[in-house]
Amino acid sequence: MTEDCFQEILDIYDSLPKQQKKIADFVLTSFSEVIYFSVGRMASAIGVSAASIVRFTRMLGFEGFSDFQEAFFEYHKKIHSPRGRVQQLIKDFDNTEINYRNITKREIRYLEKSIHLIDDKTYWAAVNLLCKAQKVHILGMGPNEMLGCHLSFRLRRFSVDTFHHKHGDSMLAEELLRLSRQDAAVAYNFFRISDELKIYVDIMKKKEVPVILITDIMNPAIIKDCSFVFCAERGPQGSFHSPLVPLAITNALLVGVAYKLDKKALQSLELLETYRQKYYYNKSGEKYGS
Numbered sequence: 001m002t003e004d005c006f007q008e009i010l011d012i013y014d015s016l017p018k019q020q021k022k023i024a025d026f027v028l029t030s031f032s033e034v035i036y037f038s039v040g041r042m043a044s045a046i047g048v049s050a051a052s053i054v055r056f057t058r059m060l061g062f063e064g065f066s067d068f069q070e071a072f073f074e075y076h077k078k079i080h081s082p083r084g085r086v087q088q089l090i091k092d093f094d095n096t097e098i099n100y101r102n103i104t105k106r107e108i109r110y111l112e113k114s115i116h117l118i119d120d121k122t123y124w125a126a127v128n129l130l131c132k133a134q135k136v137h138i139l140g141m142g143p144n145e146m147l148g149c150h151l152s153f154r155l156r157r158f159s160v161d162t163f164h165h166k167h168g169d170s171m172l173a174e175e176l177l178r179l180s181r182q183d184a185a186v187a188y189n190f191f192r193i194s195d196e197l198k199i200y201v202d203i204m205k206k207k208e209v210p211v212i213l214i215t216d217i218m219n220p221a222i223i224k225d226c227s228f229v230f231c232a233e234r235g236p237q238g239s240f241h242s243p244l245v246p247l248a249i250t251n252a253l254l255v256g257v258a259y260k261l262d263k264k265a266l267q268s269l270e271l272l273e274t275y276r277q278k279y280y281y282n283k284s285g286e287k288y289g290s
Contacts, residue, residue, distance in 0.1 A: 008060070013220055022046050023056045025221035027072075029193040035073050039065040107244045110233055114245050117231040126212050126228040127256035133184035135161045137176070137209070139200045141168060144188040147214075147246055151186060154254045158261055159268035168196045176200075179207040186212045188246060190234065193222055201225050212253075214246050 009024050016024060026046045027034055033045060043050040050065075057068035096102050130136055136155060140148020145166055152164040165175055185204045189197040201222060204211050210227035216234050223229045230249050234241035258265045 010218065010220075019048055019052050020056055020059075021220075022048055023053055025219075027056075028219045029198060029221050031192060034069065107242060110245050111248055113233055114231070114248065117233070118249070122228050122230070123252065123256065126230070127253060127260055129184045129210055129212065129227070130155070130160065130186075130253065130257050131260045133160070134180055134182035135163060135184075137163050137165060137179070137183060137185045137204075139165045139172075139185070139187040139189075139196065141166045141196060143243075144190065144246075147188045147243060147250055148186075150247070151250050151254070155257065157269060157272065158257060158265040160257065160261075165200070168194075172196055172199060173203070176203050176207075179203070179209055181208050183207075183209050184212070185209050186214070187226075188214050189222075190216045190232070190241065190246070193217060193219060197222065214249055216241075 009028060013021065013024055023046055026042070030045075033042065037045065039050045039053055043053055046053075054065050057065050060068065062068040062071065136152075138148045138152050140146075140151070148164045148166065152162040155162045163175065165172055167175070185200070187197055187200055201211055201213075202225075205225050211225070212228045212230070213223065213226040214230045214232050215223075216232050218229070218231060232246040232249055234243075234245055
């Protein structure tokens with residue numbers, strides 16, 4: 001399995017027959033199951049025959065399922081471990097001096113690339129969705145919690161009702177019990193499709209809640225169920241990534257929301273300033289109630 005295995009599967013995805021696409025979807029989204037399931041159990045989980053899975057692995061250049069499974073495990077251990085990502089980052093700079101200028105130039109290249117990957121029609125449609133939503137649900141947990149917090153914090157200042165989902169397991173399902181069709185959903189997911197994202201998108205689909213996905217994984221198995229997808233490429237797979245491009249997309253959405261809401265957003269900010277002056281600041285510099 002090459003370091004571009006995921007990309008190889010994505011490159012041939014459209015040409016795959018329906019049965020093979022089901023296998024590709026499972027491989028691209030279910031790392032732990034692929035690592036630990038037997039070929040029979042994996043076939044049962046996908047709803048295909050074991051022979052179909054073996055043919056799929058041979059199509060990728062392996063002798064059989066066990067060789068594929070072993071290589072898949074080694075690939076993820078090398079490319080997707082924290083140690084592996086930092087090693088790859090250092091390797092990326094082998095022939096370049098590591099300094100602020102060169103590191104920042106690298107980030108700017110990714111930002112410039114995102115300009116060509118995100119079209120205005122998708123951008124404004126996503127902005128309108130956020131403006132009209134009864135409540136905006138935001139999935140941002142683990143390393144993506146900062147992005148979710150930033151979006152939620154700024155939207156609340158514009159009087160947009162938000163709920164930031166930071167928890168996995170059954171807690172996520174509990175938090176989604178009161179979904180409405182008038183709601184909207186945003187999800188941040190990078191590096192590998194998380195189980196939480198699969199659950200989140202599946203529940204939103206059942207409840208007919210549109211999803212805005214910000215990701216660097218253009219996986220057909222997930223993006224087909226999202227209304228809007230913003231490609232936030234952060235560098236080569238397996239490298240140590242920065243949140244700069246996802247943050248730029250988030251800020252662009254916030255600016256669009258502020259522009260669309262106009263007076264409503266300004267009135268909310270004016271009210272915030274009134275509260276600050278009344279309860280936290282006064283001409284004498286003393287706090288309220290002191």
